[in-house]
Amino acid sequence: MILLSMVFCLTANNCCVSSDSNAISKGLKTMEKEIPLPYHRDLVKSVEKYKKEELPELFLNCEGFLEEALKSRDFPTELKYLPVSLSWMQPDYQNGDRCGVWALPTLVGLRYGLVIDGQNDERYSIEASTRAALDYLSDLHDKYNDWWHVILAYANSPVALQHALSKREDTLKLWDFYVEDLVPNSEIICDFIACMYVYREHQPLANPRPISEISPVVKQTIPDDTTIKTSTQPEEPVITVQEEPQPKEETPKPTEKIIKYKVKKGDTLTRIAKQHHVTVSNLMEWNHLESDLIRDGQILIIKK
Numbered sequence: 001m002i003l004l005s006m007v008f009c010l011t012a013n014n015c016c017v018s019s020d021s022n023a024i025s026k027g028l029k030t031m032e033k034e035i036p037l038p039y040h041r042d043l044v045k046s047v048e049k050y051k052k053e054e055l056p057e058l059f060l061n062c063e064g065f066l067e068e069a070l071k072s073r074d075f076p077t078e079l080k081y082l083p084v085s086l087s088w089m090q091p092d093y094q095n096g097d098r099c100g101v102w103a104l105p106t107l108v109g110l111r112y113g114l115v116i117d118g119q120n121d122e123r124y125s126i127e128a129s130t131r132a133a134l135d136y137l138s139d140l141h142d143k144y145n146d147w148w149h150v151i152l153a154y155a156n157s158p159v160a161l162q163h164a165l166s167k168r169e170d171t172l173k174l175w176d177f178y179v180e181d182l183v184p185n186s187e188i189i190c191d192f193i194a195c196m197y198v199y200r201e202h203q204p205l206a207n208p209r210p211i212s213e214i215s216p217v218v219k220q221t222i223p224d225d226t227t228i229k230t231s232t233q234p235e236e237p238v239i240t241v242q243e244e245p246q247p248k249e250e251t252p253k254p255t256e257k258i259i260k261y262k263v264k265k266g267d268t269l270t271r272i273a274k275q276h277h278v279t280v281s282n283l284m285e286w287n288h289l290e291s292d293l294i295r296d297g298q299i300l301i302i303k304k
Contacts, residue, residue: 020044020047021039021041021044024039024043024044024047024197025039027197027200028193028197031196031197031200033076033078034076034078034147035076035078035079035147035148036147036148036174037193037196037197038173038174038175040175040178040179040190042178042190043190043193043194043197046190046191046193046194047194047197047198049194050194050195050198050199051198055084055199055202056084056088056089056090058089058090058091058101058126058214059083059084059089060204060205060208061205061208061209061211061214062089062126062208062211062214063080063204063205063208064204064208065126065127065130065211066080066083066130067080069130069131069134070134073134073138075134075137075138076147078196079137081192081195081196081199082102082151082154082192083101083102083103083133084195084199085188085191085192085194085195086101086102086103086155086188086191087100087101087102087103089101091124091126092124099121099123099124100121100123100124100125100129101126101129102123102129102130102132102133103155104123104129104132104133104136105157107258107286107287107301108132108136109121109122109123109129109132110258110260110301111136111260111287111299111300111301112131112132112135112136112299113132113135113299114128114129114132115128126211126214127211133154136154137150137154140153140154140158143158148174148189149161151188151192152164152177152183152188152189155183155185155188156183156184156185156188157288158288158289158290159285159288159290160183160184161183162290164177164182164183167182174189175189177189178190257303257304258301258302258303258304259276259301259302259303259304260299260300260301260302261276261299261300261301261302262297262298262299262300263294263295263296263297263298263299263300264296265296267294267296268292268294269283269284269289269292269294270292272300272302276302276304277304278302278303278304280292282303283300283302286300286301286302286303287300287301
């Protein structure tokens with residue numbers, strides 16, 4: 001009798017999981033638009049996780065703004081869930097070098113014109129960070145022409161994505177990145193799809209606050225002893241980070257400068273590297289470049 005009960009329970013649980021799997025699989029097929037939404041069994045636990053959470057109030061207030069910003073670029077409106085899956089739309093989100101609702105790394109923020117200094121960090125501004133994030137997504141889409149490659153490169157880095165792509169001679173399917181753990185943040189696949197699935201029919205706010213009333217979070221992200229200097233050219237701000245004062249008998253640590261360099265006609269990585277006394281490999285690493293090809297007007301980050 002006990003054995004029969006155990007068998008019945010296991011069967012019931014399997015039926016429940018199977019039912020959830022079928023519902024998710026069918027739901028994804030009806031939702032799929034510009035971004036493919038293939039099913040994987042691990043989506044069941046991700047969907048259950050998000051079902052326990054209400055959408056953040058900040059997202060609901062910003063949803064209209066995000067949709068308009070995406071439509072103005074002819075981007076899929078489904079991408080409005082990307083900041084939710086990256087940072088849970090927390091205004092003060094910080095994880096390592098990534099900050100703000102769009103989880104932008106420091107060098108990416110600088111490259112796309114955000115102010116990041118000892119007093120202000122525009123990665124915490126909804127309007128400024130959205131503009132920079134969409135600029136970055138646009139450049140990534142020009143490069144890959146595949147929205148999932150764009151999302152994976154954004155959530156990790158173009159270098160990490162290229163490293164994953166180079167591991168296999170055959171074409172990688174989306175869930176290969178997750179199953180084989182080919183990129184550091186492979187969970188973005190589960191999180192993004194689960195967010196879209198769970199919240200696809202949520203009720204928007206009747207009277208959302210205007211985006212202008214949602215004050216950006218100003219947060220000091222560089223140590224107190226950091227000094228900020230700006231070069232004579234507006235497009236090339238220089239950030240100088242000074243280490244703590246050392247005893248006189250010790251050799252002071254060198255300062256580090258981050259320069260934004262705008263590529264001019266005729267520039268090459270070799271010429272720029274020689275001009276700034278760095279190596280081509282340095283430039284490629286700092287700017288997530290996979291080749292030495294650069295274009296006029298491109299912004300390069302240079303560390304000195």
